[in-house]
Amino acid sequence: MEWSDVLKLDPIHLNLGGCYDCHPRKGYRGYVSVDLKPRRRWAVAHDLTTPIPLPDGVVSRIHTEDFIEHIRLEAIERLLAECHRVLKPGAFMRIGCPDYSGPLHRHCLELGYDPDWPLHITLTTHDLLEEIIARSPFERHKFYHFWDGDRHVEEPIDYSLGLVTRTPDTCSACRREGWWQKWRGRVADEKYRLSKNGNVTELEMSTRRGHRLHVTTLVFDLFKE
Ligand SMILES: C[S@@+](CC[C@H](N)C(=O)[O-])C[C@H]1O[C@@H](n2cnc3c(N)ncnc32)[C@H](O)[C@@H]1O
Numbered sequence: 001m002e003w004s005d006v007l008k009l010d011p012i013h014l015n016l017g018g019c020y021d022c023h024p025r026k027g028y029r030g031y032v033s034v035d036l037k038p039r040r041r042w043a044v045a046h047d048l049t050t051p052i053p054l055p056d057g058v059v060s061r062i063h064t065e066d067f068i069e070h071i072r073l074e075a076i077e078r079l080l081a082e083c084h085r086v087l088k089p090g091a092f093m094r095i096g097c098p099d100y101s102g103p104l105h106r107h108c109l110e111l112g113y114d115p116d117w118p119l120h121i122t123l124t125t126h127d128l129l130e131e132i133i134a135r136s137p138f139e140r141h142k143f144y145h146f147w148d149g150d151r152h153v154e155e156p157i158d159y160s161l162g163l164v165t166r167t168p169d170t171c172s173a174c175r176r177e178g179w180w181q182k183w184r185g186r187v188a189d190e191k192y193r194l195s196k197n198g199n200v201t202e203l204e205m206s207t208r209r210g211h212r213l214h215v216t217t218l219v220f221d222l223f224k225e
Helices: 003-008 073-086 106-111 126-135 178-195 202-209
Strands: 013-016 031-035 043-045 059-065 087-097 140-148 151-154 218-223
Touching (some): 003 043, 073 087, 073 126, 073 218, 126 140
Parallel strands (some): 013 031, 013 059, 059 087
Antiparallel strands (some): 087 218, 140 151, 140 218
C-alpha cells in the first residue's frame, strides 16, 4: 500500500509500528499498519521517526502497541506532534507500551537499559509519559493501566476503540486460563525463581501470579479537541 492509497480510505485508521496488526486481522479491521517492515497488503512502509506524509486533520483514529519504546525520546515527542496534526478534531490516539516502573522491570531504570529487550531504547514509565504528554499538543489524556508504586492501576478499557493485545484483560496467557496455561504459568514461575537464585520477593511472585508483569502495562488515550 502507498500513502496515496491510505488517503483514499474513509475513515483512516492507523496502527503505528503495527507489524502484522492490520486489516483484516481480528481486532484490527480497517487499520493500516505503518511500519519500517510492512508485511501485508494493508500496510505502508514508513520510518515513523520522520514526518507522516498525510495532510492535517484527515485521520480518524491512531493506535500503537509496543512501538514507542523502540524510538528515542525526542522521536516520541515529534511523533506525538505529528499524530496530533494528522488527527481530525475530536479524534484520539491509543498507546500501549511497557511500564518500566513495574516490579519486574524497574531495575532497568537504574541500569539505563533493558538487557532482555535492548531494542527498547526509551524506558517508558507513567511519569515520563506524563512529562512528554504535557509538552505535546494533545489537549486531554487518560491513563487506564499503569504502575503506581507497587499497585497496578487498572481502569476499564473499551477495547472496541482499540485492541491492546497484552493487557491482563486481553491476554489469555496472562490470565492463565485452563490447565495448560496454569501449568505453563507454574513452570514459568519456577524458572523465574531459579533465574534469580531464589532471591525473589513475595511482591514479585504475587504480581507474577496476578499476571501483571509480562504485559503491556501502560495504556492511555490522547485526545485532540
Ligand atoms: C515490538 S514490535 C510491535 C508490533 C505490534 N505492534 C505488536 O504489538 O505486536 C515493534 C514494531 O515497530 C516497528 N518499528 C521499529 N522502529 C520503527 C520506526 N522507526 N518506524 C516504523 N516502525 C518501526 C518494528 O518494525 C516492529 O514491527
